[in-house]
Every structure is written in structure tokens, then in C-alpha cells.
Amino acid sequence: MIISTRELPEECHSLLDRWGLKDRNVEEYLKEGEALLAWPSQVKDYVGKMPKLKVIQTFSAGVDDLPFQLIPAHVEVFSNAGAYSTSVAEHAWALALALAKNVNVRRREDTVLLHGGTALVLGGGGIGSEIARIAKHAFDMYVIGVSRSFRRPELFSERRGLQDLKELMGRADVIFDALPLNKETVGLLNYDLLSRTKERVILVNVGRAETVVEEDVIRIMKERKGFKFGTDVFWRKGGKENFDSPLWGMENFAGTPHTAGATASGEVLKRALVRACENLRDYLSEGHAENRVRKEDYE
Amino acid sequence: MIISTRELPEECHSLLDRWGLKDRNVEEYLKEGEALLAWPSQVKDYVGKMPKLKVIQTFSAGVDDLPFQLIPAHVEVFSNAGAYSTSVAEHAWALALALAKNVNVRRREDTVLLHGGTALVLGGGGIGSEIARIAKHAFDMYVIGVSRSFRRPELFSERRGLQDLKELMGRADVIFDALPLNKETVGLLNYDLLSRTKERVILVNVGRAETVVEEDVIRIMKERKGFKFGTDVFWRKGGKENFDSPLWGMENFAGTPHTAGATASGEVLKRALVRACENLRDYLSEGHAENRVRKEDYE
Numbered sequence: 001m002i003i004s005t006r007e008l009p010e011e012c013h014s015l016l017d018r019w020g021l022k023d024r025n026v027e028e029y030l031k032e033g034e035a036l037l038a039w040p041s042q043v044k045d046y047v048g049k050m051p052k053l054k055v056i057q058t059f060s061a062g063v064d065d066l067p068f069q070l071i072p073a074h075v076e077v078f079s080n081a082g083a084y085s086t087s088v089a090e091h092a093w094a095l096a097l098a099l100a101k102n103v104n105v106r107r108r109e110d111t112v113l114l115h116g117g118t119a120l121v122l123g124g125g126g127i128g129s130e131i132a133r134i135a136k137h138a139f140d141m142y143v144i145g146v147s148r149s150f151r152r153p154e155l156f157s158e159r160r161g162l163q164d165l166k167e168l169m170g171r172a173d174v175i176f177d178a179l180p181l182n183k184e185t186v187g188l189l190n191y192d193l194l195s196r197t198k199e200r201v202i203l204v205n206v207g208r209a210e211t212v213v214e215e216d217v218i219r220i221m222k223e224r225k226g227f228k229f230g231t232d233v234f235w236r237k238g239g240k241e242n243f244d245s246p247l248w249g250m251e252n253f254a255g256t257p258h259t260a261g262a263t264a265s266g267e268v269l270k271r272a273l274v275r276a277c278e279n280l281r282d283y284l285s286e287g288h289a290e291n292r293v294r295k296e297d298y299e
Numbered sequence: 300m301i302i303s304t305r306e307l308p309e310e311c312h313s314l315l316d317r318w319g320l321k322d323r324n325v326e327e328y329l330k331e332g333e334a335l336l337a338w339p340s341q342v343k344d345y346v347g348k349m350p351k352l353k354v355i356q357t358f359s360a361g362v363d364d365l366p367f368q369l370i371p372a373h374v375e376v377f378s379n380a381g382a383y384s385t386s387v388a389e390h391a392w393a394l395a396l397a398l399a400k401n402v403n404v405r406r407r408e409d410t411v412l413l414h415g416g417t418a419l420v421l422g423g424g425g426i427g428s429e430i431a432r433i434a435k436h437a438f439d440m441y442v443i444g445v446s447r448s449f450r451r452p453e454l455f456s457e458r459r460g461l462q463d464l465k466e467l468m469g470r471a472d473v474i475f476d477a478l479p480l481n482k483e484t485v486g487l488l489n490y491d492l493l494s495r496t497k498e499r500v501i502l503v504n505v506g507r508a509e510t511v512v513e514e515d516v517i518r519i520m521k522e523r524k525g526f527k528f529g530t531d532v533f534w535r536k537g538g539k540e541n542f543d544s545p546l547w548g549m550e551n552f553a554g555t556p557h558t559a560g561a562t563a564s565g566e567v568l569k570r571a572l573v574r575a576c577e578n579l580r581d582y583l584s585e586g587h588a589e590n591r592v593r594k595e596d597y598e
Contacts, residue, residue, distance in 0.1 A: 086414050090438065094400035097393035101555060103529075104403065106547060108556050113567060115385050138437030139389070230402075248405060256400060257407050268412060 082126030
């Protein structure tokens with residue numbers, strides 16, 4: 001039996017009803033549930049009530065909100081990485097271009113031509129790959145990718161690892177952060193790394209806010225007007241993403257309140273839900289699926 | 300002898316010195332000048348003093364500021380169309396994406412996914428073609444072009460004429476205006492045409508402000524919050540582009556004060572000047588060149 005914490009589109013029922021998909025009044029079925037479809041922050045309320053649980057499939061791309069310490073070791077976890085890639089990558093480019101072109105700044109100030117420049121893309125998954133594709137095909141940029149693994153390696157002019165970041169920061173005209181949040185990436189972009197960038201540089205974060213150190217990015221933005229920062233993601237305070245930030249008042253900032261992904265549009269969300277169902281179907285019928293989460297990265 | 304109203308880069312001298320290029324203290328040479336390199340608004344101060352004038356090459360892409368009534372019929376005019384295409388097209392996309400993604404709007408509001416949608420590009424010259432290329436290659440859009448002639452027809456899914464605009468307005472998710480300003484295009488986008496668009500639509504103008512009727516676009520933006528307008532160009536008042544506009548205060552607006560082109564960056568301007576020199580070289584040595592202006596369009 002499969003438990004879903006939210007009602008699912010008809011397509012999901014076609015894919016999963018043969019395993020007994022329940023997406024309404026699920027409380028009474030939890031004891032029998034072997035698979036769970038959920039947003040990561042909901043999992044803590046379910047996992048203890050599902051003794052037969054074998055697999056969790058998240059609706060979200062990021063899984064850093066999962067309560068890993070509560071999930072039994074034998075339970076497999078799959079994320080929905082890639083499901084929001086098109087939407088989030090487009091959003092990342094909106095932030096980068098708004099900063100490059102000083103959109104809504106009434107003074108006449110120098111703009112930045114991105115065409116032919118260098119993009120540094122942190123994260124080689126679905127979102128990072130789509131950002132790289134646009135950099136390459138729309139703006140003829142040299143694209144340096146930083147990732148443990150690359151979903152579409154052919155889109156990157158150079159493929160590097162996190163250990164090379166010190167050396168790479170100074171080569172980019174625009175830096176995109178599409179990293180997952182885990183042990184390796186939390187607080188990664190600190191003052192030391194940020195200060196190694198070019199005098200004029202654009203940093204855009206569409207991953208998780210906590211991969212950037214909030215006070216460090218604010219400090220460098222105050223010190224260098226040529227350092228521009230755009231973000232769709234904000235730092236959590238008391239467990240909740242907090243959109244109140246001194247950044248909104250700063251001239252070298254562009255922001256959106258976490259609207260790059262599914263909250264954006266009913267159609268994007270629906271496609272993402274169906275994609276999660278397809279991936280769970282693959283796992284249940286074939287024993288393997290995409291986006292298996294390496295739990296050891298988060299513990 | 301060639302007269303230039305401004306000092307030119309070294310490359311221009313290499314290209315044109317064999318015809319006697321003068322770009323400093325030009326007053327004393329005007330009587331002998333057969334060719335004039337100038338910004339359109341400067342031409343009125345030169346044309347009467349140059350009895351031997353045979354050809355004008357502008358530094359700008361647009362030529363609507365030329366004093367056509369003062370230019371003798373036998374004088375050929377060439378524009379610098381295309382010289383700013385890369386920069387202006389990138390800028391057009393910055394405005395479109397900023398509106399699609401509500402950049403710097405702190406409330407969480409629905410965004411628009413452009414990927415896979417329909418773009419209507421008015422103008423098939425250098426700028427329109429580059430806008431179309433990005434629409435197609437970055438965002439997989441269906442691209443309808445409206446132009447008298449297409450510089451790169453292969454980039455457009457459909458190629459149409461201005462007479463079809465009534466029917467085409469309602470098909471687009473985003474409309475780019477990269478039209479030259481002439482008899483046919485002045486005041487073209489009026490209330491009637493604008494009201495034929497989809498309920499949710501983005502209009503971006505990087506051509507000339509006067510192809511859009513100012514009060515009509517403001518009226519429709521007040522009536523329909525889903526009508527978003529972005530512009531880099533503003534309506535001239537007393538002969539001068541006037542950046543004071545009620546638009547800046549409106550929520551469904553994004554603007555920049557005419558910074559899409561050469562004012563933006565020293566490098567873009569230098570390349571544009573050299574391109575004008577190359578085109579004049581072609582005309583002087585071969586008798587023909589690109590961007591010949593059809594004066595009858597403006598008279």
C-alpha cells in the first residue's frame with residue numbers, strides 16, 4: 001500500500017493504483033503503508049506510524065528537511081530532483097539578468113553584457129544543467145560546472161569538484177548556486193570564498209539559502225557595490241524560511257520569495273507530482289529509480 | 300574625404316584613412332567632405348556645410364532622428380542596424396524575465412513559465428532576430444516574427460507582416476517590440492491592438508517608445524493587472540527622450556532608462572563604431588553596403 005500526504009492528480013492514480021494508492025483520509029491505512037509520498041517536512045508525522053515503511057518518495061527536489069535521524073536505516077529515500085528544473089533555471093536567469101541590466105534602477109548606470117562571458121554553475125543536477133544549457137545556448141558563455149556528478153556533462157565547458165572552488169571563484173562573471181544543502185555544502189560560500197570573485201560579479205542562489213553565509217554575503221555587498229546578489233531562497237529562522245531580510249533594501253540585490261519552483265504555477269506543480277509518482281512506479285516495478293538519496297550526506 | 304563627428308578608434312583609421320578620414324577639428328574640412336559618420340541628431344549641423352556630401356553612415360541603429368527634409372535626394376544613407384543587437388536582445392530578455400518572475404516583488408505571486416510558450420517578435424532585423432534566437436534556443440518557444448524582411452528567417456516558426464498583427468496579438472505570451480520608428484510604425488501599438496492580447500501577457504519595448512501609444516498602454520495596464528509592460532525606451536517630449544513617467548510607480552511595469560545599447564558599456568560602443576566604419580568602407584570600395592535606409596519610409 002502507498003500513502004500520499006496530499007491528493008494527487010488522476011495520472012498518479014493510473015500509475016500507482018495497482019499498489020493500492022491512498023491519498024485521502026490516510027490515517028486509517030498508515031499501519032499497512034509500505035511507501036510514502038510526502039513533502040520532507042511532513043515525514044516526521046508519518047514515519048513513526050508506518051511500521052512496514054520501505055520507501056519514501058518526496059515531492060520536493062531538496063531533501064534537507066527530512067528527519068533523517070527518524071528514518072530507519074533500511075528505508076530507501078528518493079527525491080524529486082529535476083522536477084522543477086525548467087522553472088527554477090528560468091527563474092535563476094531572471095535574477096541574473098535583472099542584476100546585469102539594472103532593471104528598475106532609474107539612474108543610468110553601466111550594465112553588464114553576459115554574452116560571451118564565463119558562468120560558474122554550482123550543482124550539476126537537473127537545475128544546474130538547465131542553467132548551463134541556457135548559458136551556453138542563449139548567451140554563448142563558457143560554463144564551468146562544479147558538482148560531484150553531472151546529469152548532462154556535455155553542457156559544461158569544464159567539470160570540476162567542490163575542492164577547486166577557491167581557484168574557480170575569480171574566473172566567473174556570474175555564479176549560479178544550485179547546490180543541495182548537506183554536510184558538504186552548508187555555509188560553503190563564506191567571506192573567504194566570496195571575496196575571491198571578480199570586482200564586478202553576479203551571484204544567484206536558487207538552491208538553499210544556507211549554502212551561503214548570510215552575514216558574509218551582506219558584508220561583501222556593503223564593501224563592494226560591484227558585487228550583486230540575487231536569491232529566491234532565504235535563511236530559515238526557527239525552522240521556517242524567513243523572507244524578512246535587510247537584503248531587500250540594498251541596491252545591489254534582486255530577490256523573489258521562494259517562487260521559482262512549484263508554488264509558481266499550478267501546471268508546474270502538477271507535472272512535479274506526476275513525476276514523483278512515475279519515479280515511485282519505477283522503483284516498485286523495477287527495483288530501482290532515479291534520485292536515490294545518499295542518506296550519509298545528511299546525517 | 301570622410302568627416303566623423305566624433306573621435307574614432309584606431310581600427311576605423313586603418314579601415315578608412317585611405318579616403319582621408321578626419322575625426323578631429325573637422326570644421327575646416329567640411330567643404331571637401333563626401334562622406335559623413337555621425338549620430339542622427341548631429342546631422343542637421345553638418346549637412347548644409349558639406350556641398351560634396353554623397354553618403355551618410357550613422358553610428359546608431361535607428362535613424363528616425365535624421366533630418367530627412369534637409370538631406371539632398373542624391374545622398375545615400377546607411378544605418379548601423381545590428382551593431383547593438385546582442386546587447387539589446389539580452390536586455391529585452393532581462394525585462395521580460397523580470398516581469399515573468401516578479402523580480403523584487405516581496406509578495407508571493409504567481410509567476411509565468413515562458414518555456415514552451417509563444418513569443419511574438421515585432422521586427423526581423425538584427426535585434427529581433429537575436430531575441431528570436433534566445434526564445435527558440437533558451438526557452439524552446441514558438442516564435443512568430445512580424446517584419447517586412449527577416450535577417451535570419453530560419454529563427455522564426457512563422458513569418459508574417461504588419462497587416463496580420465490584429466490576429467497575432469492574441470496568440471502570444473510575450474511580445475517583443477524591436478521595430479524601427481517610421482511612417483508605418485508610429486503609434487502602431489494602440490489601445491485596439493493592445494486589448495487583443497491574452498489576459499496574462501508581457502510586452503517589452505526595446506525599439507522606439509513612439510511605436511507604442513503612451514496613454515493607451517498606461518490605460519490597459521490600469522485595467523488589467525495581468526498586462527505587464529517593460530521598456531528601455533521612453534517617449535520624447537520637446538525633442539528629448541523623457542524618462543519621467545507615471546509607469547515607474549506601477550506594479551506591472553519594469554524599466555530601464557535607455558541603457559540597452561551602447562551607453563551601456565565602452566566595449567559595446569567601440570565595437571559599434573568599428574562596425575559603422577566597416578560598413579562605410581564596404582560602400583566606398585564596393586559601391587554597396589548593408590543597412591541602406593529607405594528614405595521614403597521616413598519622409
